[in-house]
Amino acid sequence: MSEAASRNTLLVAARVRHGWHTQQEFADAYERHALTLGERTGISVRQVRRWESGRSEWPNRDARRVLESMFGLPLEQLGFVRPIASGAAFHRVPESAPEEAPIPPLVEGAEVRRHGGRELVSRLGTALERAAYLDGRRGPGGVLPVTLELVRSIEGMAREARADVRRELLYLGSRAAEFTAWLYRDSGASAGTVLYWHDRAIEWADLCGDGAMHGYVLLRKAQATERTDPARMRDLAHAAVHGPWSLPLRARAEALQQEARALALGGAAPEDVARLLDRAGEALDAAPPGGPVGTATCIGPLCGGYDLDRLMAQSAVCHREAGRPERAATLLREHLATGAFAPRDRAFFTAHLAGALAAAGHPDEAAMTGLSVLRLAAAPRFGQALRELRRSAGLLRPYGRRSTVRELRRALASLPV
Known part of the structure; x- marks a missing residue:
């Protein structure tokens, strides 16, 4: 074995x-x-x-x-x-509670070695997409060990593959490494751990000569940057758009949106933020048809499923950061109602809606919205959604005597650290 x-x-x-x-x-x-x-x-x-x-x-x-x-x-x-003893022999007993078991390994090392060429790349790519799908619904805990095994498989196969297949494996490895960075980030790992995996993704993108993938990882690094460092966030997002590569239009739209968020966090005028968001909308309008609606994941490829609902939800976050919570709440209500989001993403944007409602002076609605986030995010431990919800709940301190706010605070306090 x-x-x-x-x-x-x-x-x-x-x-x-x-x-x-x-x-x-x-x-x-x-x-x-x-x-x-x-x-x-x-x-x-x-x-x-x-x-x-x-x-x-x-x-x-x-x-x-x-x-x-x-x-x-x-x-x-x-x-x-x-x-279980039977004479001198020991036998395995069935594992209990299969519903509690994490996701089984998607690719076994010995198994993938029986496949070669582009069939191997296709199998590994399908496994990566499956892992991203499950992360959006079950959270990073069960997916991360499987994805680490997948990265090891890709790396091992790349050493033995012929040149043309090796290039495809390195590109896939870059996507898998970026996804691993995402999983670690959502799990609450250190910034250094997340940076390590982003840098591995960039290295593999460079080794296979895919400049657009390099730019895409810069976008993901910008998104992983703490909101307390808007200058770095803006530099990374700007470099993703303006580097020596041609970033696909959907990825360009998301990078421009991220740069707009950095501007908002840095205290720029709301009209400057809106101007960049308009450019993001123009890039998305000019993009060729992408994947099915709602299929955008952290791993791409290159924002292929990035759609208007996601752009508008992210734009709402920018408006919130720019001090326009009413505008943010209006956009989030509309596009969370019409958009197809994975549970993880819906929880994250709903947490921002709770914060926008709190900042706009609607504490009861904000608290009830926050409780709906917990119903989505608590069991799978969607880390970023829960962290954003805690930040949003902090805005409700002046309303601490209201029953809905007390209920939300009790629910948050009961979550495991």
Whole structure:
């Protein structure tokens, strides 16, 4: 059995969902948690690696107690297999609660090696699109371990492929690395981790000679920039549009919109923000037909499904940042009603609607809107939507005695950190 086939993806997914993005972070958290249980014990990164490789024995009693307390799950749902003695032999028992299991590996290393050429590229591309689809509905926790396996598969296949296929694999690897950056960002990983994956995406785009992909990743880097650094955000978005490549018109429209948001965050006049948004609309109007409505994902390709509803929702965010919350709320109400958004994106834009309503002086409607975000975002842990909702809820502090606001604050306080 290959390492990919035997890997304990259940434990990896659970670790990432809890915010422990490296094996060392998990080992450190294990030791801290053990102390809260009165256990003065720890584990090494080597032990974590053994557990996640799927080649480890059933944990001992102390480790079982710590692991089940950390995750709130029985060990079987963390991918461990309870031994059942039959003479000297041990047999696997079925895993319980399949509805709680993360997404299974989309591509196995041994499996993809049986396919060659463009059929391989097509299989890997389909797996990547599937991962993006599932992320938009289930959140990053279960998708991230699978996508990391996919990146490793692409990288390994590229080493052995002939030149023309290698170029296609590197392009696909660039998309997969950018998507991995997105997943880490939504999971709450450090800025350095997100930057690492964006830089890998740019490296692979450059290696396969795809300048437009380089520009596209710059756009995604701009979107990942904290709102407290509008100058960097604007520089990245501007470079995406004006670099030595021809950015497709849909991607150009989104990059111009992102530059408009940076202007708004930097305190520019609302008319200057509106002017850039008009240019974004003109680029979208001139674009050839794209993918089906609502198919735009973080991985593209190159904003192929970017449509008017998404542009208008993002433009509403720009108006909110520019101090025009009523205009933002009007646009968001309209285009959330008519647009086809994945649950993740709908939660994110609805969180902005809650903030716009709060800033416009409609606290009860803002709080009720915020509660609807929780219904979408809490279970799959859509990180950016929840962070934006917390920021929007901060605007409701002056209305803290209202029952709807209290309800929202209680619901937010009950969420796991």
